Amino acid sequence: QVQVLESGGGLVQPGGNLRLSCTASGRTFSLANMAWFRQAPGKEREFVARIPYSGNDIDYTDSVKGRFTISRDNAKGTVYLQMNNLEPEDTAVYYCAANWGLSSSRTSAYPYWGQGTQVTVSS
Secondary structure, three states, X not given: OOEEEEEOOEEEOOOOOEEEEEEEEOOXXXXXXXXXXXXXXXXXOEEEEEEOOOOOOOEEXXXXXXXXXXXXXXXXXXXXXXXXXXXXHHOEEEEEEEXXXXXXXXXXXXXXXXXXXXXXXXX
16 A cells, blocks of 8 residues: 655745655655645645656746755655745645656646645745
């Protein structure tokens, strides 16, 4: 059974940095396409970043390009989201998702989700 688990959220001031981590177990992690999504209060869950199993064709939503970096360490079974220069608009619950099919920015493409980790950007 696949389990996805996020960690690393918290409260940070505008301009600050956070790194989120996500582990996926139960299937071969090196073959998993991984992605990060987020959901702010009253809004739909939205795509943030994805990294295919190959590590190539990394993709970001426009609002985080140049500030966020997604990466993976297959030996540790972990994907990371380094978030720099955070803005209040980045406040949301961040979710990690996994699939073993096609890498995608659509929530419907991912059958496996973590429970989410809260990121709050506020002074």
